Amino acid sequence: MTAMEWTNATWREGVPAGTGRALTLRQGDRVRVIDVEGGQVGDVFAFATDDLAEYLSASHTRTATSRLFPRVGESFVTNQRRPILGFVEDTSPGIHDMLIAACDVERYRGLGVEGHPSCADNLCKALEVLGLSVSEVPQPVNIFMNIPVTDDGALSWLPAASRPGDAVVFQALMDCVLVVSACPMDVNAINGHRPTQLAIETASGPS
Ligand SMILES: [Zn+2]
Numbered sequence: 001m002t003a004m005e006w007t008n009a010t011w012r013e014g015v016p017a018g019t020g021r022a023l024t025l026r027q028g029d030r031v032r033v034i035d036v037e038g039g040q041v042g043d044v045f046a047f048a049t050d051d052l053a054e055y056l057s058a059s060h061t062r063t064a065t066s067r068l069f070p071r072v073g074e075s076f077v078t079n080q081r082r083p084i085l086g087f088v089e090d091t092s093p094g095i096h097d098m099l100i101a102a103c104d105v106e107r108y109r110g111l112g113v114e115g116h117p118s119c120a121d122n123l124c125k126a127l128e129v130l131g132l133s134v135s136e137v138p139q140p141v142n143i144f145m146n147i148p149v150t151d152d153g154a155l156s157w158l159p160a161a162s163r164p165g166d167a168v169v170f171q172a173l174m175d176c177v178l179v180v181s182a183c184p185m186d187v188n189a190i191n192g193h194r195p196t197q198l199a200i201e202t203a204s205g206p207s
Pocket residue numbers: 043102103118119120182183184185
């Protein structure tokens with residue numbers, strides 16, 4: 001797929017290592033999430049703007065696509081089975097995950113680290129900036145996360161295969177709030193033991 005054209009309305013924001021950002025998208029808007037340095041996992045969440053209880057659901061998306069992760073051209077759907085994000089472009093090797101829960105304080109405690117930053121906290125803090133909150137942390141879309149599934153069902157925690165500048169592009173299929181967390185995991189290998197920044201670019205859709 002060719003690189004997408006971006007309008008003059010393109011806007012870029014950094015997501016420093018280990019932190020999260022929330023942004024509101026109108027239907028038709030596009031967002032590019034860039035792995036600036038390579039090898040970095042991003043946790044992506046999306047909520048319907050008019051009702052945060054409707055959110056991008058990994059399990060409903062797997063049902064809709066009959067795949068572990070959508071292909072470019074397919075869509076992510078909500079827990080009400082409505083399309084919320086289109087998967088428009090992917091310049092990475094195409095290895096992503098939609099099975100693993102967001103890291104949280106308990107996950108790090110289980111790994112022997114107290115008070116570690118987490119994607120779950122990043123989600124809450126990023127929404128708070130917009131004056132929003134949610135009661136549960138949905139299963140995220142873990143872009144660039146490299147969790148191969150073997151024939152006998154076992155999972156491995158491998159470093160992200162994304163290269164510097166690799167990116168995925170989503171298009172909002174409804175008005176939604178998008179949250180991106182640059183995963184702070186440094187206890188296992190998924191970020192190569194060195195979490196780094198992501199960047200977000202947004203472009204207005206056709207009005
Ligand atoms: Zn994380």
